[in-house]
Each structure stands twice: as structure tokens, then as C-alpha cells.
Amino acid sequence: MEKKITEKIAALPPDANYFSLEFFPPKTRMGFANLSARLERMAQALRPLFVTVTWGAGGSTAARSLELAEVCQRQLQLTTVLHLTCTNMSRKLVDMALDEAKVLGIRNILALRGDPPRSEEYNMHGEDDSNKDFTFAVDLVKYIRKTHGDYFCVGVAAYPEGHPVDAFQDTQDPARDIPYLVEKTVAGADFIMTQLTYDIDAYTKFENMLRNHESGVFKTIPIIPGLMPIHSYKILTRVTKLSHVTIPPPIARRMEELKHDDDAVKRAGVDIVSEIVGGMKDIPSPGPRGFHFYTLNLEKTVSFILEQSDLIPPYSEADNSAIEEGPPLVDFPGRALGRSRASSMHSQPHNRVIVDKLSVHESSQDSQHEALAESVGLPMHPNRSTTLLISEGQGSLGREATWDDFPNGRWGDARSPAFGEIDGYGPSLHVTSAVARRLWGHPVDAKDMSTLFRRHVSGELHMVPWSEGGAEEDGGGLNAETELIRPELLKLIDGRGWWTLASQPAVNGVKSDHHIFGWGPQREGFVFQKPFVEFFCSNNDYKNILKPLFAQHGSDKLTWFATNISGAFESSLPAQPTDVELDSLEDNPESVNAVTWGVFRGKEIVTPTIIEEVSFRAWGEEAFRIWDEWRRIYPRGSPTETYLDTTKNDAWLVCVVGQQFGAGTKQGSKEEEDEVKWMWRVLAGEDA
Numbered sequence: 001m002e003k004k005i006t007e008k009i010a011a012l013p014p015d016a017n018y019f020s021l022e023f024f025p026p027k028t029r030m031g032f033a034n035l036s037a038r039l040e041r042m043a044q045a046l047r048p049l050f051v052t053v054t055w056g057a058g059g060s061t062a063a064r065s066l067e068l069a070e071v072c073q074r075q076l077q078l079t080t081v082l083h084l085t086c087t088n089m090s091r092k093l094v095d096m097a098l099d100e101a102k103v104l105g106i107r108n109i110l111a112l113r114g115d116p117p118r119s120e121e122y123n124m125h126g127e128d129d130s131n132k133d134f135t136f137a138v139d140l141v142k143y144i145r146k147t148h149g150d151y152f153c154v155g156v157a158a159y160p161e162g163h164p165v166d167a168f169q170d171t172q173d174p175a176r177d178i179p180y181l182v183e184k185t186v187a188g189a190d191f192i193m194t195q196l197t198y199d200i201d202a203y204t205k206f207e208n209m210l211r212n213h214e215s216g217v218f219k220t221i222p223i224i225p226g227l228m229p230i231h232s233y234k235i236l237t238r239v240t241k242l243s244h245v246t247i248p249p250p251i252a253r254r255m256e257e258l259k260h261d262d263d264a265v266k267r268a269g270v271d272i273v274s275e276i277v278g279g280m281k282d283i284p285s286p287g288p289r290g291f292h293f294y295t296l297n298l299e300k301t302v303s304f305i306l307e308q309s310d311l312i313p314p315y316s317e318a319d320n321s322a323i324e325e326g327p328p329l330v331d332f333p334g335r336a337l338g339r340s341r342a343s344s345m346h347s348q349p350h351n352r353v354i355v356d357k358l359s360v361h362e363s364s365q366d367s368q369h370e371a372l373a374e375s376v377g378l379p380m381h382p383n384r385s386t387t388l389l390i391s392e393g394q395g396s397l398g399r400e401a402t403w404d405d406f407p408n409g410r411w412g413d414a415r416s417p418a419f420g421e422i423d424g425y426g427p428s429l430h431v432t433s434a435v436a437r438r439l440w441g442h443p444v445d446a447k448d449m450s451t452l453f454r455r456h457v458s459g460e461l462h463m464v465p466w467s468e469g470g471a472e473e474d475g476g477g478l479n480a481e482t483e484l485i486r487p488e489l490l491k492l493i494d495g496r497g498w499w500t501l502a503s504q505p506a507v508n509g510v511k512s513d514h515h516i517f518g519w520g521p522q523r524e525g526f527v528f529q530k531p532f533v534e535f536f537c538s539n540n541d542y543k544n545i546l547k548p549l550f551a552q553h554g555s556d557k558l559t560w561f562a563t564n565i566s567g568a569f570e571s572s573l574p575a576q577p578t579d580v581e582l583d584s585l586e587d588n589p590e591s592v593n594a595v596t597w598g599v600f601r602g603k604e605i606v607t608p609t610i611i612e613e614v615s616f617r618a619w620g621e622e623a624f625r626i627w628d629e630w631r632r633i634y635p636r637g638s639p640t641e642t643y644l645d646t647t648k649n650d651a652w653l654v655c656v657v658g659q660q661f662g663a664g665t666k667q668g669s670k671e672e673e674d675e676v677k678w679m680w681r682v683l684a685g686e687d688a
């Protein structure tokens with residue numbers, strides 16, 4: 001029988017260190033296939049003690065979470081912990097998840113609450129029947145013990161900097177949470193896993209507080225600190241804001257200085273997190289000391305941190321004999337990399353894309369975009385050194401690892417395992433219901449909605465439900481480039497009544513250190529953008545204004561996608577069968593629009609923002625679920641709840657990409673200006 005993680009921890013020498021890796025179920029089929037390949041490589045080379053699989057709050061990712069857990073536990077034979085939340089979903093779903101986990105051989109569950117439970121008044125049409133059973137995570141711990149006895153090893157969450165303020169909690173204070181953590185532990189928790197932190201002092205204080213707690217319940221229980229590698233400045237600031245954790249001032253200063261240089265942020269991030277690991281290793285522990293890494297399904301930085309922190313377990317004789325050594329790696333035609341480069345300790349996590357003389361398994365028809373190891377001359381079972389080289393971008397396999405390089409590009413490549421997620425916890429408003437009501441009030445008609453979007457685009461409202469925005473106290477969440485097209489966006493919102501969610505202006509090749517448009521390695525390249533805008537509009541406007549307008553201009557000038565609540569999908573591309581499930585959508589090369597790209601010295605063209613059918617449809621599903629998340633914060637049948645529901649059912653989500661960005665015109669000329677603004681004039685109805 002598969003082991004419990006507590007058994008695996010207990011079997012380690014008392015002074016050993018271990019680590020675990022967290023993954024979320026990717027949104028697209030291709031992301032899924034590629035995560036499986038990535039997981040296999042990471043598992044064999046990095047050798048985590050166990051992995052964990054997230055669960056979308058309210059059960060929103062139930063099927064995909066179980067599928068990923070199956071890949072981990074059964075296919076890859078990794079000891080797997082399934083996260084499970086209990087609020088705002090039916091008890092039947094909890095039972096199903098536990099039964100299924102058992103069938104898969106999973107013996108470890110991280111028992112969580114999820115979002116605060118909606119009371120009966122806000123509970124829609126009997127969708128959830130859980131509230132009577134589950135209010136807090138402790139209820140789930142008790143339920144698992146009651147229904148499954150000791151079969152599962154149960155973990156619970158803790159917050160070194162305090163659980164964020166919510167409906168049940170008016171202050172963020174770790175001491176305030178302790179009685180409830182005691183309750184969860186007494187109810188049967190076997191281990192504690194913490195929220196991510198970058199604050200070693202806060203963490204040390206927290207762990208000491210637990211170990212010395214008067215109840216004595218935390219004396220020996222494994223407490224595993226959560227750490228998130230720093231993938232980009234944007235992800236760092238976004239994740240810490242969403243999780244309500246601090247970036248200690250020295251780290252904030254270091255990151256702030258480097259924020260315009262993606263590679264430098266990643267390099268410093270590896271050092272910062274490795275320093276935190278080093279510091280945590282010094283905290284006295286009653287048993288082996290573990291570390292949990294929130295990977296966001298990204299591979300590169302976590303590999304470097306594990307290497308730098310010396311956390312990768314050594315291979316035993318038996319391990320080594322199981323690993324076939326393949327032919328040497330090749331970094332450019334004709335030159336072999338010596339096996340002496342077994343360690344990447346002194347190399348940097350740069351974006352080095354190497355053109356390999358060996359053929360790559362990269363047919364665009366092929367949904368598996370991470371080439372098979374053996375097809376590119378790597379050992380069938382990559383070992384630690386080959387994976388680290390891949391993570392560095394070396395060899396043909398490393399090409400896909402470059403996905404990791406610019407995860408700050410809007411929503412990235414749908415083939416990347418990391419596509420479109422920030423925490424893997426499913427669609428959410430990212431604020432409490434009380435804050436949401438304060439921010440967005442009680443809209444009851446289109447005028448109220450337009451007012452919200454006008455205020456957002458004008459910088460008066462820092463977020464709308466579909467666009468997270470920056471910190472409220474910073475006054476707004478729009479990028480500087482969005483301000484340059486503010487008048488155009490306002491014409492769509494006020495003139496047309498279309499509610500814009502995301503956008504970008506055209507850019508006809510500016511230096512990569514440009515103060516507004518620059519990204520990627522600084523001073524080394526040029527960046528380009530096609531204009532795009534994404535918005536909700538009514539069914540009437542979609543049919544009677546937009547479709548005729550699209551027909552008039554043709555797909556060589558405007559590429560567009562549109563979807564609605566019932567999953568209808570239409571686009572400027574040749575018609576596809578309409579009954580294709582998102583999950584089975586194949587990569588359609590014709591649907592790919594790189595809307596942001598950069599050309600840098602010594603690299604292939606980098607395309608951090610791609611708009612294509614599969615990603616648009618995945619986002620569309622989420623965007624319509626966000627309408628539901630929003631309406632549920634108002635009492636059932638209230639005017640606002642009814643209005644949001646009706647509007648959601650009528651709306652189309654439309655994304656339009658302008659194919660002109662000024663190419664071929666003289667920079668700074670009137671002709672360039674006309675081209676760059678053309679899409680906006682057409683959409684506003686100003687261009688015949």
C-alpha cells in the first residue's frame with residue numbers, strides 16, 4: 001500500500017531535509033499533456049518526497065484535480081497529497097473526491113476550507129448543500145476521520161503572517177488563528193502546511209509559537225513552510241497581494257531595482273528563496289525539516305533553488321543503476337556539453353535557447369509539445385543533471401522550458417502547463433464579499449455597469465471583477481500603456497456600452513528598455529504589439545453591430561473570437577465543428593495570434609502574449625463563472641443578483657485583434673499614427 005507522508009518523513013534521518021512540490025491542474029488539454037511530461041522529468045531529476053495537487057474552491061476543478069492526482073500517484077508513482085476544500089460544494093462531491101482518492105491509491109489529503117461559506121440567503125437555487133456540514137476546515141478533518149478512520153494522512157493549513165481578514169475574521173494576526181489550528185490538530189491533523197512566506201522572522205516566530213504552545217499539540221507534528229519561487233516581478237507582487245503576505249523591505253527593494261529586467265529578477269529570486277531556505281534550516285526542528293514549494297507549474301526557478309539549497313536528495317547506488325546515461329547533450333551543432341557540467345550551481349537561469357542539430361518532435365498537429373526525451377538524444381529517464389540543463393533552456397527539450405522565462409506576459413501560451421493561473425484555486429473575485437460590495441455597489445442596469453467600467457478605465461476604481469488591478473492604495477491597476485488608449489476605451493464603454501476587460505495599444509518596434517512598452521532583457525532588443533481589446537457586449541450588439549462590422553473589414557484586418565454562457569464559439573477563422581469540447585480542442589495553428597513579441601540578441605523571437613482559440617475559450621469559461629461569483633454575493637432574487645444573472649445570460653465575450661500595428665510606415669509619421677489607431681476607430685464606428 002502507498003505510504004502516508006508522515007511515514008515517509010519518519011523514515012528519514014532526524015537531521016534530514018526534504019521538500020514537496022505543488023501543482024495545479026492545467027486548464028487546457030495541451031497544458032495537461034505538457035505538465036505530465038514536465039512532472040515526469042522533475043520527479044525523476046529532483047525527487048521530491050511528495051507532490052500536492054490543488055483543488056478549485058467549491059469543487060470547480062474537481063475532475064481535473066482528480067485526473068492530475070491520478071497521473072501523479074498512479075502513472076508517475078509519486079506520493080501524492082490531494083488538496084480538498086469543503087465549503088460551497090455538496091457533501092456528495094466531498095464523498096466522491098475521498099472515494100476516488102482511495103481508488104487511486106492516494107493516502108494523503110490536505111483538508112481545507114476554501115472560500116467562506118455562503119449562507120442560505122446567498123446560496124443559489126440549492127446549488128450547494130454543504131453549509132450544514134462544513135463551515136471551517138475542522139469540519140472536514142472531523143468528517144474524514146468519521147468516514148474513513150485512519151486511512152488518510154490529513155494535513156491542514158496555517159498562516160505564519162495570519163489568515164487574511166474575511167467574513168469570520170476582523171484582523172490578520174497569527175495568534176488569533178491558533179485556537180482554531182489547535183482544534184484542527186486535535187480533530188486529527190497529521191501535518192501542517194503553511195501559506196507562502198518571504199518573511200523568515202515572521203515564520204520563525206510563528207513556528208516557535210506553535211512548538212511552545214501551552215496545549216502541547218504542536219510539539220512534534222511536521223510543520224512544513226510554504227515557499228514560492230520568484231518567477232517574475234509581476235507574479236511576486238500579485239501573489240503576495242492576493243495572499244496578504246508581506247514582502248520584507250530588503251527583498252522589496254532588491255526586486256524593485258531589478259523589476260525591468262526579467263532575467264535579473266529570476267536570478268535574484270533564486271538567491272532570495274535559497275537564503276530563506278538556508279535560514280529555515282537553522283530553526284530547531286523535532287524531526288526532519290521539510291519545505292513546500294508552490295511551483296505554479298513552472299519548472300525553472302524551483303530547480304535552481306533546490307540545487308542551490310542542496311535539497312535534492314543524493315542518488316543511492318540502486319538509483320544510479322536504474323538511470324541510463326544517454327549520449328552527450330549538444331548545445332549547438334557539433335559541440336557536445338561535457339558531462340562535467342553536471343551541476344548548474346554556477347550557471348544562471350538565463351533564457352538561452354539553443355538550436356539543436358537533432359530533430360525536434362514539434363509537429364504543430366502534435367498535442368504533446370514537450371518533445372520526448374529519447375527523440376532528442378537525452379536519456380529516456382532524465383536524471384538530475386539533464387533536467388537542470390533542460391531547465392536552463394539547453395537542448396531541444398529546453399526550448400519549452402523557456403515558457404518559464406516570461407510568465408509575466410499576460411496569459412502566455414496555452415500549451416504551457418502554467419497557462420492562465422495564479423494559484424490553481426479556481427475562478428474567484430479575489431476579494432471578500434464585503435469588499436466586493438463596497439467596490440462595485442449594487443448595479444441594476446447597463447448604465448450602472450458602464451459607470452463601473454468607466455471608473456476603472458479612468459483609474460478611479462482599482463479593480464473590476466475580471467481585472468484584478470493593483471493595490472487600492474496605489475490608486476489603480478491599469479498598465480501605463482493602457483492610459484495611452486484611455487480615450488479609445490472610453491468611447492467603447494460610453495459610446496457603445498461595451499465593457500472592456502483587457503486591451504493593448506499597437507507598438508511598432510521600440511527598444512526593450514522603453515519606459516512604457518519595454519520588457520525582457522533590457523537594452524538588447526526590440527518589442528512589438530498588435531492592438532487588441534476584449535469586452536462584454538449584448539447579444540443584440542454582437543449580432544447587429546459587430547458581426548456586420550467584422551464582415552465588412554475581413555479577417556486579414558481584424559481577427560476576432562466570441563463566446564457566450566452556453567459555450568457557443570464563433571470567430572474570424574474558418575468554421576470549426578461547434579460541439580468540440582474545450583478539453584479535446586487540438587492546437588489550431590491558424591488560430592494563433594502573437595500579439596506581443598520581442599526580438600532579442602542571441603535568442604529566438606519571444607512571444608509572451610498569444611491570443612488563440614484554445615486560450616480564449618478557456619478564459620471565456622472562467623469569465624462567465626466570474627459573473628456567477630459576483631452575483632452570488634447578493635441575496636438570491638435581489639435586483640442586483642437578478643440583473644447580473646440576466647446580463648450574463650445575454651452577453652458575449654468578444655476579443656478583437658487588429659492586424660495592423662504600423663509595420664512598413666515611417667516611425668512617428670501621420671501614416672503610422674493612422675494605422676496604429678485604425679482598429680479603435682473602426683470599433684467606435686468612426687471609420688466607414
Ligand SMILES: Cc1cc2nc3c(=O)[nH]c(=O)nc-3n(C[C@H](O)[C@H](O)[C@H](O)COP(=O)(O)OP(=O)(O)OC[C@H]3O[C@@H](n4cnc5c(N)ncnc54)[C@H](O)[C@@H]3O)c2cc1C
Pocket residue numbers: 053054055056057058083084085110111112113114115116135136137138157158163164168169176177178180184193194195196226424425
Ligand atoms: C498550504 C495551503 C494550500 C491551499 N490549497 C488550496 C486549494 O487547493 N484550493 C483552495 O481553494 N484553497 C486553498 N488554500 C486556501 C484556503 O482554502 C484559504 O486560505 C481559506 O480561506 C482558509 O482555509 P483553511 O483551511 O485555513 O480554513 P480554516 O481552518 O477553516 O480557517 C479559516 C479562517 O477561519 C478562522 N476560524 C476557524 N475556525 C473558526 C471558528 N470556529 N470560529 C471563528 N473563526 C474560525 C481561522 O482562524 C481562519 O481565519 C490553501 C491554503 C494553504 C495555506
Ligand SMILES: NC(=O)c1ccc[n+]([C@@H]2O[C@H](COP(=O)([O-])OP(=O)(O)OC[C@H]3O[C@@H](n4cnc5c(N)ncnc54)[C@H](O)[C@@H]3O)[C@@H](O)[C@H]2O)c1
Pocket residue numbers: 409410411420453456457464466467468469477478479480481482489500501502503504534610611612615616617619655
Ligand atoms: N483572450 C484570452 O485568451 C485571455 C486568456 C486569459 C486571460 N485573458 C484576459 O486577461 C485578463 C487577466 O490577465 P492579466 O491579469 O494578465 O491582464 P492584465 O491585468 O495585465 O491586463 C491586460 C491589459 O489590459 C489592461 N486593462 C485592465 N483592465 C482593463 C479594462 N477594464 N479595460 C481595458 N483594458 C484593461 C491592463 O492595463 C493591461 O495592459 C483577463 O481580464 C482577461 O481579459 C484573456
